[in-house]
Amino acid sequence: MEEQLIKTLKSLNQIEPESNFSTLLKQQVFAAPQRNSRLPSFSRWALESLKFAGALTLASLLIFAIFNGLLSFGNGVRSSALTSLNKERMLAEAKNADFEINLREIRYYEHSAQEVAAVFDKVLENKNAL
């Protein structure tokens, strides 16, 4: 089924916009003003280099400053995640969500009704037999 599904999905590739729409939109796009024209290449290079150098310096300082703090925070977070995702507890909770288990009460009353009806029938059989 998965193979067929993927084949069908690939076939959606045939969808195309209407040619009127395509032509009109192209005209509209070219008619729209452009923003953020590119800087000359040297200025661009200089800007990028500055950005990178600044980022590197800041990163080094931050790494040094927060390293110890992160370690202790990290350990606390680890144990918390293990607790909230504790499999045994989740298993017990998941068990309660089983429909058949929850339906037992309804089944009990259906069963009780059937057994009692059977006894009534047997009692009343004898009336007819008399």
Added chain:
Amino acid sequence: MLEGEEKLIKSIQGGETHLFGQLYDHYLPKIYRFVLLKVGQKEESEDIVHDVFINAWQNLGTYSSKGFPFSSWLYHIARNKVIDYYRLKKPTTHLEDLDDSFVKVASNAEKLFDINLDLEKVKSAIQKLTPEQQDVVIMKFVEDLTHQEIAAALNKSEGAVRLLQHRAINNLKNLLTAV
């Protein structure tokens, strides 16, 4: 990806703006399909696609190809436009709302392939996925993007994209067998 795409984009950014037409011709059908399969309404999809390409045209100067394919950038814009659309309009989208032209194009596709799965049911099922699952299914299977391209478009790790793909396919299978 368009052949020589990086060079083409650099040329456009360098001032040869008339070359944008090549990008437009290559990506319009892809972005149109992406938006239409998510939104489901032809007119609204055309409006969104209009906004996507205007945005791309106007902001191409800010695009930088370092590890971020152009397709990913464009899909990123498209995704955001779809999110804006839902935020503003809160439409109730149903397959019945799709007009004839959408159905006709899709049914032509159905004739070309010997497939048992009803195209309409698949399109309807896609609409029932979460937005992220829709993105991955459309980009991966309809548009044949790589996991890397999809990850860049969605700002996620490749692992997350694979997980979304796996979940999306399972959900589609469940939706289609329940019908």
Added chain:
Amino acid sequence: MLYKNFNNVVLVLAAGILLFPIFVLAQKPELKGALNEIVKIKGGNIETPASQKDALKKILELTALEIKDLQSQLNKLKDLSADHVKLKNQFLLDLENYLKNLESFNNELSADGAILDPIQNLAAKLKSWRENVYNPAAQNIVTFLLIYREQTILKIADDRYDRISSDVKKLALAKLFETDELEILLNEAAANLKAAHALNDEAKIALTKLLESPEINNVQNSEEKPQLSDVQELVKKSLAKIKVVYQIFFEMSSLVKKLL
């Protein structure tokens, strides 16, 4: 060490599912005992007036125990909507009336001595009462209880989700590893929980409609009344969504274990 391997998990789950009904009935040994008595009578000889009188007596005892059990369960319910508080109170009132009916049947039974005809007339009356009044009411009540039992299960799942969500946020802040896969799974769990809540709400509305008075029903008779099985089906679907939520939680647990 905190995590058992997959096979052990399956064994524990299977054992739990098999043992749970025994556990439930064990909690109500009187009911179980009384029903066993009825089953024994069914299999035996009930041709004599004395044995028929005894059979009816046992049926009345069983019915009284069932009514008391239903009263006890209803009284334990919490967080009901306003409509359902009224419904619960109505059920309790009905059950009180049924106990009075039983008292009246008991008095008739005691007065009859060991004469066949009156006993069988009483049997016919009691049968009709059970089948037309008591049994349908009991089924309505246990379906009502089912909806609220499910609501409790939903609350537990919500709490589990909140705890996990809080921890995922902390993990994201700690930046020990990429958490976007966990976030994807969490979002999916949230979507399934939302769906489970919606189905539970639908079940409540359906049950309310089902138990609407005939006068109201006449005014709105263009709408088809839901059946008990429809209500039960909604609860079944809601529980199925909750199970999916826990499957996702298990997947998250494995993922966290791998990442840590």
